[in-house]
Amino acid sequence: MVKTNTSISQLTPEDTEIQRQKNRIAESLQYARIIQKAVLPTQEQIEKVFPNHFVLLLPKDILSGDFYWIQKKGNQICFAVADCTGHGVPGAMMSVMGISFLNELVARSCDFKANRLLNQLREKVMKSLGQTGAGDISEDGMDIALCIIDQDTETLQYSGAYNPLYLIRNGELKIYSPDHMPVGVHIMEEKSFANHEIKLEEGDLIYLFSDGYPDQLGGSKNKKFMYNNFRNLLLNISNLPMDNQQELLKSTLYEWMGTNKQIDDILVMGVKYSRTNNA
Numbered sequence: 224m225v226k227t228n229t230s231i232s233q234l235t236p237e238d239t240e241i242q243r244q245k246n247r248i249a250e251s252l253q254y255a256r257i258i259q260k261a262v263l264p265t266q267e268q269i270e271k272v273f274p275n276h277f278v279l280l281l282p283k284d285i286l287s288g289d290f291y292w293i294q295k296k297g298n299q300i301c302f303a304v305a306d307c308t309g310h311g312v313p314g315a316m317m318s319v320m321g322i323s324f325l326n327e328l329v330a331r332s333c334d335f336k337a338n339r340l341l342n343q344l345r346e347k348v349m350k351s352l353g354q355t356g357a358g359d360i361s362e363d364g365m366d367i368a369l370c371i372i373d374q375d376t377e378t379l380q381y382s383g384a385y386n387p388l389y390l391i392r393n394g395e396l397k398i399y400s401p402d403h404m405p406v407g408v409h410i411m412e413e414k415s416f417a418n419h420e421i422k423l424e425e426g427d428l429i430y431l432f433s434d435g436y437p438d439q440l441g442g443s444k445n446k447k448f449m450y451n452n453f454r455n456l457l458l459n460i461s462n463l464p465m466d467n468q469q470e471l472l473k474s475t476l477y478e479w480m481g482t483n484k485q486i487d488d489i490l491v492m493g494v495k496y497s498r499t500n501n502a
Contacts (some may be wrong), residue, residue, distance in 0.1 A: 236362075259315050262322050264293045272300055276497035278471035279348035281435075281476075282488050288314020289433045290491035292322050294329045298374040301329055301340070304386065304431035304492050305367035308407070314488065320351065320405075321365055337371050337382035338418035343391075345384075345406045352407070358409040364407015366432045372423070377498065379421045379429070389454065390421065391428040391461045396454055428461055435489035436472070448479055458478050465493055 234242070260342035269276055272295050288307040293300070303325065307317035324347045328340055344367075352363055360429065372378070381388045383401025390397050399419050437453040440446065456475060460468045472491055 224400060235477075245358050249479075255286065255312070255315060259286060261320060262319055263290060269293055271295075272302075273494045275465050275497060277465045277493045279469050279472055279489070279491045279492075281485065281490075283435075283485050284311040286311050286315035287488045287490075288318060289435065289488040291317035291431075291490060292325050294326060296335075298328055299335050300372040300374065301325075301335065301370070302372075302431075302492075302494075303367055303369040304433060304490055305365045305406075306386065306433035306488070306490070307365045308363040308436070314486075317365060320348070321367075324348065326349075335371050335380075336372055336418055337369050337380035340371075340417040341367065341382045341384060341406060341416040342474045348407050352418075356400065362476060363500040364405040366433070367406055368399075368401065370431070370497075372430065376424045379423050381419045381421065384416065386433065387432065388419075389457060391430070391458065392424060392426075394458070394461070398460055399452075423496050425498060426497070430457055430491065432491040433488065435485075435487040436476060436491055438487060438488065439476060439480060439483075440453045440486055441481055441483050445483065448476075465495055468493055 251439070269278070273295060273404065280291070282289070288311070290306065291300040291302070292303050295301070305318070307314045307321065321344070324344055328343050328347075329335075332340070334453070345364075348364055368381065368383045368386035368388050370388065371380040373380075375482055381399050383399070384404060384406045385401050387401050388399040390399065394411055399421070402414075402416050404416075405416065432453075437448050437450045439448050441448065456472070460471050463471070469491075476489070
């Protein structure tokens with residue numbers, strides 16, 4: 224029996240062309256990642272508004288369908304965490320569109336209501352995707368938790384599409400539930416999102432997140448991390464500095480995953496409210 228070794232120099236023209244195409248795709252994805260990163264708020268931009276915060280963003284692929292957003296206008300601080308349909312390239316394109324729409328809505332608005340922003344965002348998403356009704360074949364959209372802090376009244380408005388808000392105060396965690404409909408086509412697309420108003424207190428901890436962390440598979444039985452464990456983890460680390468909270472969330476996640484692959488984009492944002500820092 225004669226053994227043969229195939230070297231790179233022995234690749235067929237078809238193999239060589241396939242490799243070139245793979246390289247071009249990889250280069251395009253890396254460039255797209257740069258573009259996506261450019262539209263996300265920078266660390267410096269967030270610190271100007273929230274000195275005590277963290278953002279844990281772990282894309283499943285090179286590009287992420289999860290995004291975070293923040294804009295300050297006058298005495299209003301608007302911020303959000305969103306999970307777009309899919310991940311990778313489709314999710315990333317939706318995320319760039321979502322950020323662009325939110326920036327546009329805030330720029331032209333003078334009367335801020337969290338649910339009004341979500342209603343307007345839904346209209347723009349549906350129009351851009353050509354979604355005409357609940358029977359539409361395109362079900363692309365996003366799940367989102369959107370908040371507005373009024374620095375004068377020290378109140379927080381929250382409105383959510385599937386994504387809740389967790390607030391920890393004095394060692395207790397309170398859940399603010401979202402509406403069970405997305406920003407996009409849905410059977411209840413004409414229903415307004417609900418608006419929750421919270422009077423903030425010094426040291427309140429606000430957490431926004433996508434479903435990637437609690438849904439990650441791992442542990443000895445290869446099951447989801449689950450929301451209850453996620454809440455307990457946040458409670459256990461809530462007395463630590465925000466940077467340390469981020470590190471522990473990340474290390475706990477990787478320990479849970481073990482040899483499992485990441486199944487979805489993961490995003491967790493934490494903000495510690497302070498009258499002085501947010502003034």
